[in-house]
Amino acid sequence: xxxxxxxxxxxxxxxxxxxxxxxxxxxxxxxxxxxxxxxxxxxxxxxxxxxxxxxxxxxxxxxxxxxxxxxxxxxxxxxxxxxxxxxxxxxxxxxxxxxxxxxxxxxxxxxxxxxxxxxxxxxxxxxxxxxxxxxxxxxxxxxxxxxxxxxxxxxxxxxxxxxxxxxxxxxxxxxxxxxxxxxxxxxxxxxxxxxxxxxxxxxxxxxxxxxxxxxxx
Numbered sequence: 297x298x299x300x301x302x303x304x305x306x307x308x309x310x311x312x313x314x315x316x317x318x319x320x321x322x323x324x325x326x327x328x329x330x331x332x333x334x335x336x337x338x339x340x341x342x343x344x345x346x347x348x349x350x351x352x353x354x355x356x357x358x359x360x361x362x363x364x365x366x367x368x369x370x371x372x373x374x375x376x377x378x379x380x381x382x383x384x385x386x387x388x389x390x391x392x393x394x395x396x397x398x399x400x401x402x403x404x405x406x407x408x409x410x411x412x413x414x415x416x417x418x419x420x421x422x423x424x425x426x427x428x429x430x431x432x433x434x435x436x437x438x439x440x441x442x443x444x445x446x447x448x449x450x451x452x453x454x455x456x457x458x459x460x461x462x463x464x465x466x467x468x469x470x471x472x473x474x475x476x477x478x479x480x481x482x483x484x485x486x487x488x489x490x491x492x493x494x495x496x497x498x499x500x501x502x503x504x505x506x507x508x509x510x511x512x513x
Contacts, residue, residue, distance in 0.1 A: 303349025356506035
């Protein structure tokens with residue numbers, strides 16, 4: 297299992313914490329079955345951390361015609377909205393909810409140039425809350441394609457997520473095979489797409505980052 301670089305510190309802390317817990321239990325608790333139980337729980341907990349920070353190799357779809365999913369998860373929003381932070385126009389908003397069991401790295405949804413990248417401090421509402429998109433801690437990234445289409449997507453923290461890693465830098469040229477960032481422990485991604493695009497997904501669809509086609513120009 298390949299581990300994402302954003303997980304290294306967390307994994308080291310988890311190893312230290314679980315080692316201390318097990319050493320204390322072996323010294324203070326005189327029952328072997330309890331020792332074994334604590335050890336098994338520790339191993340399960342450690343496996344879940346490794347599973348969360350996994351970094352799978354994927355053959356990512358690269359196409360100027362398609363807007364691909366920037367993350368794994370489930371499509372929970374598909375509606376027309378007015379995007380008022382940067383685009384200032386009516387768009388189709390597609391929102392992908394990531395559970396703690398999903399891969400939490402993100403890819404760029406289109407090829408082009410980063411023209412806007414901004415981190416916003418905020419609350420930690422549950423990721424499926426309607427106001428999480430504008431009130432939670434989040435990062436907003438806008439990519440302009442070669443055909444002058446602008447795609448905005450947001451990394452949004454959830455009730456458990458406490459750190460958003462945004463790799464986008466203004467002026468940088470990116471493609472769909474590049475990693476856009478990582479969100480730790482449960483979160484959501486919003487993608488704002490021009491109304492002229494043809495949407496290829498439906499509510500409650502299971503989405504695979506780098507592979508699922510969200511829309512077609």
